Amino acid sequence: MNTTKNIKRKIPKILLIVGVILMLFLLFQKSLTAFAEKFTSTSDPVAIQTPTIFVPGTNGTVNRFNGLIKALDSKADVLKVTVATDGTVSSKGKLTSTAEHPIIVIAFEDSSDETLPVQGKWYQLALHYIQEKYSFETYNYLGHSNGGLVITSYLEEFQQTGDPELAKLITLGTPYNDTSKKYNEAVTSFTQLKETSDLLEGYLTNLENIPDTIEMLNIAGEVDDTxxxxxxxxxxxxxxxYIYQDQVAEYQEVLIEGENTSHSELVENQKVVQLLKDFFW
Known part of the structure; x- marks a missing residue:
């Protein structure tokens, strides 16, 4: 009788020990699987249609183009990519192989004027990151404000063999010759500059590296005849x-006048939206 009682008392302890061992085993297996998934590529990049990449200007975030994207295609697949100052890249969103006009927004953790010299390199890191997840040979690009300088810097200094090819380029309100009146006259038509800024001078140094296959549209806004x-x-x-006209396959300039033509408003100006649709798609 005593032996039977002792066995009955031990059964719950045995079951508890077995349960703990089983739980530890399952946790170990889960951790091992997660570790393997982290360091092992589980799938090939997803093939997608030609994407359009948007890059904002100074202090712009991945949400800068939300209104524009809604106006272009409210149902578009959107991938938002952020590059940190240490070069690490993260993203939100997903692109599918069936999306007709996939959109990628690339922004920098620090997109101040001070980091402009390295933003072209950060852009290249973002491209590499994206291509590990998605496969495409060509892409279109919209750069607002300093976003136009980012792609210029990338094309001249940081483009790598194996990077996808830029097909169509739009720069919008980009300050190629700085913003100061010291360098720029209050004119919309001109045959020569008032003065070449150090900024523009820098981009004239390596312009021969710009691919000659690009089609480009350069858009400016004008508020009240200013x-x-x-x-x-x-x-x-x-x-x-002075950078692109003699380097690319096609170069056009467009002046947007009327309502919603201030620097920040240009991104959602209806004339600009239509130009983007017609030019890119």
Whole structure:
């Protein structure tokens, strides 16, 4: 009788020990699986249609183009990519192989004017990160404000063998010749610059590296006949011709006048939205 009682008392303890061992085993197996998934590629990149990449200007985030994207295609697949100052890349969203016009927004943790010299390199890191997840050979690009300088820097200095090819480029309100009146006159038509800024001079150094297959549209905004979008003079924007006009396959300039033509408003200006649709898609 005593033996039977002792066995009955031990059974719960045995079951508890077995349960603990089983739980530890399952936790170990789960951890091992997670570790393997982290360091092992589980699938090939997803093949997608030609994406359009958006890059904002100074202090712009991945949400800068939300209104524009809604106006272009409210149902579009969108991937938002952020590059940290140490070069690490993260993303939110997903692209599918069936999306007709996939959109990628790339922004930098620090997109201040001070980091502009390295933003072209950060852009290249973002491209590499994206191509590990998605496969595409060509892409289109919209750069607002300094976003136009980012792609210029990338094309001249940081483009790598194996990177996808830029097909169509739009820069919007980009200050190629800085923003100061010291360098720019209040004109919308000109044959020469008032003065070449150090910024523009830098981009004229390696312009021969720009691929000659690109089709480009350079857009400026003008508020109330001021020859400026209240931030960037039209002359500065159209100074992009000195970099691109003789290098690319096609170069056009467009001046947007009327309502919603200030620097920040240009991104959602209805004329600009239509130009983007017609040019890219």
């Amino acid at each position: 020859a400026s979008d209240n931030t960037v003079p039209v002359q500065s924007v159209f100074s992009g011709r």
